[in-house]
Each structure stands twice: as structure tokens, then as C-alpha cells.
Amino acid sequence: MDEKNLVLVIEANQPYIRKIDALEKDQSVSENSQADFSAQNDILFSAITNTYVPLLNMLSSLEEKNMKFKIGLVLTAPLVSLLSDAQIQKQYIDHLDKVIALGENELKRAQKNQSETVDNILYNLENYKKIKTDFTEKYQQNLIPAFRSFQKKGYVELIASTATYVYLPHYKKFPEVINAQIETGLYSQRYYFGETGEGFYIPHMGWFKNLEKPLRSYGVNYSIVDARSFLFSESCPATGIFSPLRCDNSLVLFGNDPYTEIDINGDDGYLKNEVYRNQDKDIGFTIEQKYLSKFLSPDGKRIQTGYKYYNNESDESSYVLYDNSEADEQIKTDALDFYEKRFTRLDEASKSLKKQDVTLVCTIKAEYLGQKWHEGIKWLEELITIACTKNEINLRTCNELINDQFKLPKFAPYPCSNNGLGYGEDLLDNTNSFYTRYIQKATQRMIDLTERFPSESSLKQRLLNLGSKEVLLAQSSEWLLMLHDNVLNDYVENELKEKILNFSKVFDALASNTVSTEWLTMIEKNDAIFPWLNYRIFSKKK
Numbered sequence: 216m217d218e219k220n221l222v223l224v225i226e227a228n229q230p231y232i233r234k235i236d237a238l239e240k241d242q243s244v245s246e247n248s249q250a251d252f253s254a255q256n257d258i259l260f261s262a263i264t265n266t267y268v269p270l271l272n273m274l275s276s277l278e279e280k281n282m283k284f285k286i287g288l289v290l291t292a293p294l295v296s297l298l299s300d301a302q303i304q305k306q307y308i309d310h311l312d313k314v315i316a317l318g319e320n321e322l323k324r325a326q327k328n329q330s331e332t333v334d335n336i337l338y339n340l341e342n343y344k345k346i347k348t349d350f351t352e353k354y355q356q357n358l359i360p361a362f363r364s365f366q367k368k369g370y371v372e373l374i375a376s377t378a379t380y381v382y383l384p385h386y387k388k389f390p391e392v393i394n395a396q397i398e399t400g401l402y403s404q405r406y407y408f409g410e411t412g413e414g415f416y417i418p419h420m421g422w423f424k425n426l427e428k429p430l431r432s433y434g435v436n437y438s439i440v441d442a443r444s445f446l447f448s449e450s451c452p453a454t455g456i457f458s459p460l461r462c463d464n465s466l467v468l469f470g471n472d473p474y475t476e477i478d479i480n481g482d483d484g485y486l487k488n489e490v491y492r493n494q495d496k497d498i499g500f501t502i503e504q505k506y507l508s509k510f511l512s513p514d515g516k517r518i519q520t521g522y523k524y525y526n527n528e529s530d531e532s533s534y535v536l537y538d539n540s541e542a543d544e545q546i547k548t549d550a551l552d553f554y555e556k557r558f559t560r561l562d563e564a565s566k567s568l569k570k571q572d573v574t575l576v577c578t579i580k581a582e583y584l585g586q587k588w589h590e591g592i593k594w595l596e597e598l599i600t601i602a603c604t605k606n607e608i609n610l611r612t613c614n615e616l617i618n619d620q621f622k623l624p625k626f627a628p629y630p631c632s633n634n635g636l637g638y639g640e641d642l643l644d645n646t647n648s649f650y651t652r653y654i655q656k657a658t659q660r661m662i663d664l665t666e667r668f669p670s671e672s673s674l675k676q677r678l679l680n681l682g683s684k685e686v687l688l689a690q691s692s693e694w695l696l697m698l699h700d701n702v703l704n705d706y707v708e709n710e711l712k713e714k715i716l717n718f719s720k721v722f723d724a725l726a727s728n729t730v731s732t733e734w735l736t737m738i739e740k741n742d743a744i745f746p747w748l749n750y751r752i753f754s755k756k757k
Contacts, residue, residue: 292404383423
């Protein structure tokens, strides 16, 4: 009997923004960077509050209900490094304390003024108190062991990715970079989760010709590509994206469902439904500043607080209060709609392919689950519950579907991406291209340094290790996207400049054979990611 398989993959990545104490920074960092301290950290803190803790709670809930489910989860190396950082964990708890204190003050103010927002304030406040309890007591401040436990239980397949969220086609002329990014990403996966797994998630699904060779050389068994890689290939497969295929070296590729993104975040996507909470109308930008004095940045710059009381029906002329119960009903409708659309597509594909097994892979950005879409986690839980209850579709993981990989048809994937219009245009345009030349120049110099210093130790090795780390961090496409989307532009530009300047100091120090050990130690402390890193990852393969 033909099987209908649905693979749900959650893609979670964060830029490596680690601001422990702005005063510890080098004096060359601008005042603007310090002023944005809270806004910088909120990128991660908001994700922990709205996505990662609720996601773990969802997995626990489904396990308690004895649901037979499986999902794929991509936790990128920078994100895992930040989540496991003891100083970040402490700072996050301090952040929650400030959020809770703000909520209690806001509740008093609303009750005194007999405001209609009292119920919404309570809804937000109780949620933050629960998040703090779960984070500190249930997960002991470290979410990584919890994710790993669900991997061991078989509910989650953890999928590795690159060292930093790099757009690989930008570096296809540097095979050393491709190898360094893949090798460091896989090592990070083993370091934090005990194994690398079968799969590898390519950032932005950025495929270029012959990428399968380095992936396969590192033991990767499968990856996921944009639907265009399947449908635009010279030998367009008869099965479309409903069956995995393999490259010449037998790397298995799955085609991503293009309609998942449209259904969730399209013009009429679920997250834009009127009854859902409006994620833009935060009190941090609306109420009088005197009520926010203890929550704002040192310069009084307004930032989001997490307290949002209105739904998407609200506009500049009228605010409509958010109704949690109404949203819960809509979640059921939208989860069922998503399920039925996938079942229909799988059923039609099965009939067209004469009852053979069919598979649909749906990747979902983690930011849609709680951050851009407040109800996203509840929607996902409802979707999984429906699938498990109806028992018409198997919730599988990719690694379960490649038992006969050497019997799969071969094809040559079409080079494309799931970013921009299909080719990563927003990762290299007039908003961010200025920095690309400097990043690529530093990249070339790092490769050359490994040739000049093939087997260094002690202080020179520390310098070279730091240089390779700064280059990897500079290569992250997160910076390019933030510049394109006009998110913390001043901070991002400072970070990129800092990474390039740090590398330049390493380069000059090696040339002059002198170095400030105080400076070296400070940078190593600030950029604490990849403590095991060895600069030889940038060596040319012999």
C-alpha cells in the first residue's frame, strides 16, 4: 500500500550577537553600539521567550499525550553557542525579571485607570512568569540538553548546518571556505549533540553546481533544496518534489514544498489573520516614556517590551483588543486547512504516480513560530495533533526515507535559492554589497595564511585561530539580511567592520611578528564561539 509521508522541518538560526557588557568592549566601538545594547540582545531573548522555550514545552505536551510524531529541527551553530553560554543565560534571566517588573507596573497603571487592557496585560504577564519558571527550573537555564533528550527519544531529528549562516554560492570560487563552513558546522553539531546525523541544511537552500562533492566528502547523506532545483533541472523528475532524488555521488536531495511559506506568510497567510495578535503594536513604542524608564536603553531609546494587547485588525485609527480564545479557535481552522492542503497534494501525487510512496517536505522558519506569529507554536501543535489523530499521513523525518538511496534516480540539481526571487538577490544588492569585497579579501588572506603558517603552535596558533573565527563570523549572511531589511544597521556595520579589523590586526601581527596579548585575550573572550576551532580548516585540500 502506498504511503503518504509528511516531513516537517523547523529552521532555527540567529546572528551571533553576544553582548555581555558593552563596557568591556574595545574603546573603538562607537557609542551607538552601546546605546543599542538592549535592542541587540532582544533578537535572541525574544526568540528564546517566544519560540525556543514554547517549542520545548510543545514537544513535552505532545509526548505526554502519547502522540506518535517526528519532526526535523535545524539549530545552527551560532544559536546553539548562544543558548549554551552561561553569561547569556544569566543575562536572559535578568531580562525576564525586567519584563515581569514592567508588566506588574503596567497592570497597576491599567487597574488604576480602569483600562480595558487589564486582561491582556495579565495574559502577557502570566506567560512571562511561566517562561521564567520553565527556563530556570524545568530546563535549568540550558535548553540544549532538553533538545538533545527529544533527539534521543526519537521525536526530533537534529540537522546540522554550516558554521555561520553563510550563503554558499557567494564563495563557490573558494573551495576552502565551503569545506571550512561544512566541517566546522558538523563539528559543532557533534560537540553539542554527540553526533552529526545524516542530514545537512544548506543556508537559504543556496545550491550551486558540484556542491554535492564537498557535502558527500564529509559524510553528509542528504540535504533539502528549493523546489526549483528539482523542477528546473535538465532532467525534470517525473515524481516532481514528491520523492527524493540523488546526485551522481548518491547525495540524496529532498525538494522543499514552496507553498508552505505562502500559506504561512503570503499575502493571505495564516499569521496575517485579523484575530491573531499584532506583533508590531508593542507598548514600548506607544505608552508614555516615563512608564518605561527602567526598561529602556541607557540613552532612552525605545525598544519592544513584549507587551502587545491588540490584534491584526487594528490600524492607526482604531485599536482592537486581542482575544486569546478567539485566536485559539482560528488556530484550529488554520491547522486543519494546512493539513488538508498537504493531504490533498499527497493524495493527488500518489494517484498520478500510480500509487507509489510520496513524500512532501515542509520547512518552517522558527521566527514564524512565536516571533512573527504569536500563535505559531500552538498552530504547529494543533497540526501535529491532527496528523497523528487522523492517521492518514505519516509524520516522518528525512533520514527515515532514504533506506534505498542507491536505487533513487539521479539528476543534476538546478542552482538556485529560496531567498529573494530564487537566487539570493537580497543577499547582494546596493544595501549590503559594500562589505562583500572586504569579507572576500579577508577570506582570501586567511586561506593564504594557512599556506604560510602550516603548523604553528602557541601564540601564533591563537592568532591564526582567532583570524579564522573572525572570517567565519564575517561571512554570515545574517549581517547582509539585517542591512537589507534595515535592522540595527549601525550596529551591523560596526560588527562587520570589527570582524574585518580584527582579522587585519591578526594579519599585521603575523607579518610584524608582534602582538598585544591583552587585545588577543579580550577578542577571544568577546567572540567565544567555536572554542575548539583550528585555523587549518582553511587549508587547501591536498
